[in-house]
Amino acid sequence: MSRWVLVAGASRGIGRAAAQLLLEEGRSVVASARGEAALREAFANVGEDQVKIVPFDFSRVEDLEGYAAEVTGLTGGLSGMLYSAGIQKTLPLTQSKFALAEEIFRVNAFAAFELTRLFAKKGAYAPNGTSFVLISSLAAHEGALGTALYGASKGALEGFIPAAASELAAKKIRLNSLILGTVKTDMSMRFIGKMSEGQKKSLLAEYPLGLGEPEDAAHFIAYLLSEKARWITGQTFTLDGGHSVRVVYTAKEGG
Ligand SMILES: NC(=O)c1ccc[n+]([C@@H]2O[C@H](COP(=O)([O-])OP(=O)(O)OC[C@H]3O[C@@H](n4cnc5c(N)ncnc54)[C@H](OP(=O)(O)O)[C@@H]3O)[C@@H](O)[C@H]2O)c1
Numbered sequence: 296m297s298r299w300v301l302v303a304g305a306s307r308g309i310g311r312a313a314a315q316l317l318l319e320e321g322r323s324v325v326a327s328a329r330g331e332a333a334l335r336e337a338f339a340n341v342g343e344d345q346v347k348i349v350p351f352d353f354s355r356v357e358d359l360e361g362y363a364a365e366v367t368g369l370t371g372g373l374s375g376m377l378y379s380a381g382i383q384k385t386l387p388l389t390q391s392k393f394a395l396a397e398e399i400f401r402v403n404a405f406a407a408f409e410l411t412r413l414f415a416k417k418g419a420y421a422p423n424g425t426s427f428v429l430i431s432s433l434a435a436h437e438g439a440l441g442t443a444l445y446g447a448s449k450g451a452l453e454g455f456i457p458a459a460a461s462e463l464a465a466k467k468i469r470l471n472s473l474i475l476g477t478v479k480t481d482m483s484m485r486f487i488g489k490m491s492e493g494q495k496k497s498l499l500a501e502y503p504l505g506l507g508e509p510e511d512a513a514h515f516i517a518y519l520l521s522e523k524a525r526w527i528t529g530q531t532f533t534l535d536g537g538h539s540v541r542v543v544y545t546a547k548e549g550g
Contacts, residue, residue, distance in 0.1 A: 301375070305324065327348075327350065327362075372421055428471055431472050453472055456530070464529075469528035503537035
């Protein structure tokens with residue numbers, strides 16, 4: 296059985312934490328992102344039989360066929376893929392022109408669709424069981440100012456899951472996605488860094504279990520990518536430290 300899992304966005308944050316956990320669990324990883332130096336630094340202590348560094352800019356959606364062929368040549372086919380590459384650009388809707396929409400959708404959504412399609416071709420996946428995981432965001436469900444295009448790109452991922460999963464089930468390929476609340480990474484820290492002290496306090500108050508660590512997402516991702524999750528497909532799971540069930544209103548005593 297193929298041990299190989301492609302991790303798109305493996306150089307930092309959630310992708311890096313998931314890749315490291317997968318390696319600890321004995322899987323092998325194809326690590327991709329744009330920055331080759333960051334990828335090499337992240338996996339400096341891992342042997343070449345366990346990790347293949349394949350730098351790539353996933354906004355180049357038209358070139359993904361060649362990329363997928365290269366990955367298939369290196370691995371002989373994938374048993375899993377985590378698509379964690381993503382960009383978050385916040386801008387008021389009235390200033391969010393089509394070029395920005397295209398930039399965001401290329402990386403956050405179109406590349407994920409195209410990779411799912413390409414790695415579902417014969418010879419590119421393990422026929423005895425393969426799992427793909429895509430990463431969505433609470434931004435697709437909440438109204439954080441300036442995140443309309445980012446939220447839309449994540450909503451597109453969630454909309455892709457049910458029909459694609461039902462088509463791929465015949466090939467024993469499972470497809471699921473995660474809605475993540477705020478996880479402490481470079482991406483979220485940039486977003487939080489622009490907030491006032493009051494806004495930061497309100498954000499923290501919205502997370503009963505605190506903000507997430509990359510490992511909190513990585514453990515669930517590794518489970519979905521494992522054979523243990525062999526009966527799970529077409530689902531979108533929420534991991535948000537209790538954000539969705541926080542107390543939003545408390546009646547006065549006796550009220
Ligand atoms: N952190 C959160 O709170 C949070 C919440 C909800 C959802 N998410 C989602 O979770 C995923 C991971 O986020 P993160 O917080 O781990 O972000 P991060 O720390 O900024 O890491 C993003 C990763 O994606 C790669 N990447 C970005 N653009 C790329 C491109 N054009 N081509 C190839 N690789 C690219 C980055 O490497 P290079 O820059 O070198 O390319 C990096 O490895 C994203 O899809 C994000 O939207 C995050």
